[in-house]
Amino acid sequence: MLYNRPWPAAAPATQIRVRLPMTARKSASSAPRPASGKASGTRTAAGARVMQRLEDLAAITETPGSLMRRYLTPAHHKAMQQVEAWMREAGLSTRIDAVANVIGRLEGAKPDAPAILIGSHIDTVADAGKYDGNLGVVAGIEAAAALRGAGLRHAVEVIAFGDEEGVRFPSHLLSSRALTGAVKPSELETVDADGVSAREALMKLRLDPGGLRACRRKPKEIAAYLEVHIEQGPVLQAEGRPLAAVTAINGATRMRVGVTGVAGHAGTVPMKLRRDALAAAAGMVLAVETVGAEAGPDLVATVGRLEALPGAPNVIPGEVRFTVDVSSPSDTTRARAVKRIVAALKDIAAARRVKLATEIYYDAPAAAMDARVVEAVAAAIAATGHTPLHLASGAGHDAMAIAPHWPAAMMFVRCKDGISHHPDESITTSDADVAIRALVEAIRRLDAEL
Numbered sequence: 132m133l134y135n136r137p138w139p140a141a142a143p144a145t146q147i148r149v150r151l152p153m154t155a156r157k158s159a160s161s162a163p164r165p166a167s168g169k170a171s172g173t174r175t176a177a178g179a180r181v182m183q184r185l186e187d188l189a190a191i192t193e194t195p196g197s198l199m200r201r202y203l204t205p206a207h208h209k210a211m212q213q214v215e216a217w218m219r220e221a222g223l224s225t226r227i228d229a230v231a232n233v234i235g236r237l238e239g240a241k242p243d244a245p246a247i248l249i250g251s252h253i254d255t256v257a258d259a260g261k262y263d264g265n266l267g268v269v270a271g272i273e274a275a276a277a278l279r280g281a282g283l284r285h286a287v288e289v290i291a292f293g294d295e296e297g298v299r300f301p302s303h304l305l306s307s308r309a310l311t312g313a314v315k316p317s318e319l320e321t322v323d324a325d326g327v328s329a330r331e332a333l334m335k336l337r338l339d340p341g342g343l344r345a346c347r348r349k350p351k352e353i354a355a356y357l358e359v360h361i362e363q364g365p366v367l368q369a370e371g372r373p374l375a376a377v378t379a380i381n382g383a384t385r386m387r388v389g390v391t392g393v394a395g396h397a398g399t400v401p402m403k404l405r406r407d408a409l410a411a412a413a414g415m416v417l418a419v420e421t422v423g424a425e426a427g428p429d430l431v432a433t434v435g436r437l438e439a440l441p442g443a444p445n446v447i448p449g450e451v452r453f454t455v456d457v458s459s460p461s462d463t464t465r466a467r468a469v470k471r472i473v474a475a476l477k478d479i480a481a482a483r484r485v486k487l488a489t490e491i492y493y494d495a496p497a498a499a500m501d502a503r504v505v506e507a508v509a510a511a512i513a514a515t516g517h518t519p520l521h522l523a524s525g526a527g528h529d530a531m532a533i534a535p536h537w538p539a540a541m542m543f544v545r546c547k548d549g550i551s552h553h554p555d556e557s558i559t560t561s562d563a564d565v566a567i568r569a570l571v572e573a574i575r576r577l578d579a580e581l
């Protein structure tokens with residue numbers, strides 16, 4: 132993705148999907164392992180089945196030996212068919228829409244009853260883990276199966292989105308946005324690295340891109356949206372809890388910064404005559420960290436990439452380029468921090484007599500979750516005997532696309548050491564089991580309340 136490409140990343144901003152890790156991918160082996168689930172932990176059949184299905188899905192890959200399943204590839208198609216088969220087995224009627232979303236429906240009291248939609252994605256990054264996205268789909272099928280014959284007023288729909296990671300096409304949540312009517316036909320003309328357009332890739336799967344408009348769901352058709360997802364961060368593990376109710380998905384600002392000084396011979400230019408772009412940038416990196424730390428616990432600020440030019444041991448760096456990523460559940464807090472960072476960078480540039488250029492290339496508002504749905508999730512977690520944590524999501528999710536249109540919330544599941552987008556991604560069977568029980572309970576509560 133972005134950081135695999137040569138600088139500068141010329142791709143459209145929407146192609147850049149950088150997870151905002153709250154921890155390094157690899158962390159110290161001394162970190163505590165997730166506690167095994169207590170509270171009726173003996174009943175783990177559903178959890179075990181979900182874990183087995185996640186293993187089965189992980190075997191469906193473009194790259195034998197590691198997991199990569201990009202949107203509209205043969206591997207994605209095979210996973211769609213597997214998911215559809217499990218949906219049918221669970222008693223759901225199924226269909227695949229024009230953008231390759233697999234949708235399974237359990238009817239409610241009336242045939243046209245609005246649906247409680249349970250979704251996540253089955254596409255993955257390269258060298259991916261087994262749980263990101265896939266867990267939410269498989270858990271949704273398990274929950275729907277458990278609710279068969281429960282006499283719910285609402286329908287329950289499980290949906291497997293296909294384009295969450297944005298790895299293949301320069302699109303952004305194309306499959307979940309299709310439900311909201313936000314995808315323009317021209318977006319299907321975007322091409323992958325081989326020059327294949329999304330339209331062509333859909334047709335190769337025998338889907339009809341002309342059906343894009345029909346993917347749109349009427350406001351009345353959906354009562355609420357729920358997404359179960361691994362946390363992709365270390366907080367649940369640190370707090371010793373299996374599940375959290377997600378209150379918001381962070382907004383993010385990403386900026387490119389250029390610092391221009393004067394290159395010169397490292398052996399001949401005296402210190403007092405230098406305009407060293409890298410020394411200036413070093414101060415700027417620390418300023419970004421300081422603003423992030425002072426903005427409060429709800430904001431994170433990161434310099435994730437830095438390049439010094441010309442990059443020779445005996446040359447004073449004349450030019451430095453780096454990125455700044457700022458993320459927060461509060462748009463106001465984020466905007467204030469970005470302003471403070473730019474001001475701090477300007478001060479440093481002036482003091483060191485270097486030129487500064489800043490460019491915001493990505494700016495996405497936070498997505499608030501619906502308070503009622505969040506509380507249903509929290510109450511459902513509590514009903515399983517665990518204390519719910521409330522967390523904001525530092526990573527993007529399909530729920531971002533849905534939340535502006537329907538009441539939405541997410542449930543996070545503890546993952547080992549907060550690792551994600553990596554083969555070491557891991558959850559426990561008992562946590563999977565308690566997540567399914569909480570999901571079933573949340574659906575029951577929403578069915579009664581909405």
Ligand SMILES: [Zn+2]
Nearest residue numbers: 263264295360
């Ligand atoms: Zn995901």
